[in-house]
Amino acid sequence: MARIIPIEGDRRAAVNAAINVLSKARPVAIPTETVYGLAADATDPAAIASIYETKGRPRFNPLICHMADLEMAERYAIFDPISRRLAEHFWPGPLTLVLPLRPDSAIHPLATAGLDTVGIRVPKGFAGELIRAFGRPLAAPSANASGKISPTTAHHVEADLGTRIDLVIDGGPCPVGVESTIVKVEDDRIRLLRPGGVPAEAIEGATGLPVERPKAAGTAAIEAPGMLASHYAPNTHVRLDATSVIPGEALIRFGSQPVDGMAQAAAVFDLSASENLAEAAANLFGLLKEADQTGAAGIAVTPIPDHGLGEAINDRLKRAAAPGTYRGSW
Ligand code: TXA
Numbered sequence: 001m002a003r004i005i006p007i008e009g010d011r012r013a014a015v016n017a018a019i020n021v022l023s024k025a026r027p028v029a030i031p032t033e034t035v036y037g038l039a040a041d042a043t044d045p046a047a048i049a050s051i052y053e054t055k056g057r058p059r060f061n062p063l064i065c066h067m068a069d070l071e072m073a074e075r076y077a078i079f080d081p082i083s084r085r086l087a088e089h090f091w092p093g094p095l096t097l098v099l100p101l102r103p104d105s106a107i108h109p110l111a112t113a114g115l116d117t118v119g120i121r122v123p124k125g126f127a128g129e130l131i132r133a134f135g136r137p138l139a140a141p142s143a144n145a146s147g148k149i150s151p152t153t154a155h156h157v158e159a160d161l162g163t164r165i166d167l168v169i170d171g172g173p174c175p176v177g178v179e180s181t182i183v184k185v186e187d188d189r190i191r192l193l194r195p196g197g198v199p200a201e202a203i204e205g206a207t208g209l210p211v212e213r214p215k216a217a218g219t220a221a222i223e224a225p226g227m228l229a230s231h232y233a234p235n236t237h238v239r240l241d242a243t244s245v246i247p248g249e250a251l252i253r254f255g256s257q258p259v260d261g262m263a264q265a266a267a268v269f270d271l272s273a274s275e276n277l278a279e280a281a282a283n284l285f286g287l288l289k290e291a292d293q294t295g296a297a298g299i300a301v302t303p304i305p306d307h308g309l310g311e312a313i314n315d316r317l318k319r320a321a322a323p324g325t326y327r328g329s330w
């Protein structure tokens, strides 16, 4: 089983333990402000290959490369003025920029799935400290088996990947709770590839430019290859926009309004009693897992507003509810 080392107490020891694993070209699970990541040296093909193996992730799906700061990112990717403004405004934080690779970039093509672009973000807190100490970028997808719900606690990581990895660094629950927002700037236009922890409205506010959503459903799946509709799959069927509970279902509620039939629910979970979208995002994946574990006949989720962080929450919920979702243990 994986060792679990808490950051609290001795940050230096946690950084050193992580570097020790990274130096052996092995992946280490680390906390970020969004979700836990499965991190490995983005310049080392053996290290990157072990991420894909550990997750059972298809190799056509590129990884986000995490940097210590903008200066480090500029050694690997070419920044247009709008992307630089976004980096200066939102980094460190939950925003990933898809940028052209520099011709001399040391990022290994296995991390980018051979694309001529790279997804880069600068994470907050421990992950940033670790990258600075390690001195090289870390490729890190979410630390879950491919197709499963992303982990927001060290315990989630352990339950999902514990037998496959050496070390989990425990930084407590992730404060944002949904993955980073991914954007790509092209011809002075900002295109949203994945809604996430930075609301699109905040990007519009910082740049004065509109954020363009994918024109047709599924377009983002091609642009950000990981955006398969069948991502984030619980084992139990998920029913969205529920206004009543079918007896035997577990209920996940936004707000504190009573829901028809909730007395017959197998269990009731509150994303945010006060209708706070940031709190709901932070609770989302953990409560989906808990609801799944009740063994209920289904999971009913009440409607969630589609603005701000609600856009990312609804995106993840739609994937959890998508028909044909992956149901195996991988
Ligand atoms: O918050 C996050 O972004 C977390 C933490 C660990 O940083 N990471 C994460 O990674 O969500 P992952 O691998 O689960 O999702 C990465 C997404 C995928 O949809 C992938 O296709 C997209 O980023 N991506 C990566 N590089 C890309 C590129 N060059 N062009 C387009 N999409 C890219």
Ligand code: MG
Pocket (backbone or CB within 6 Å): 141, 142, 150
């Ligand atoms: Mg993921």
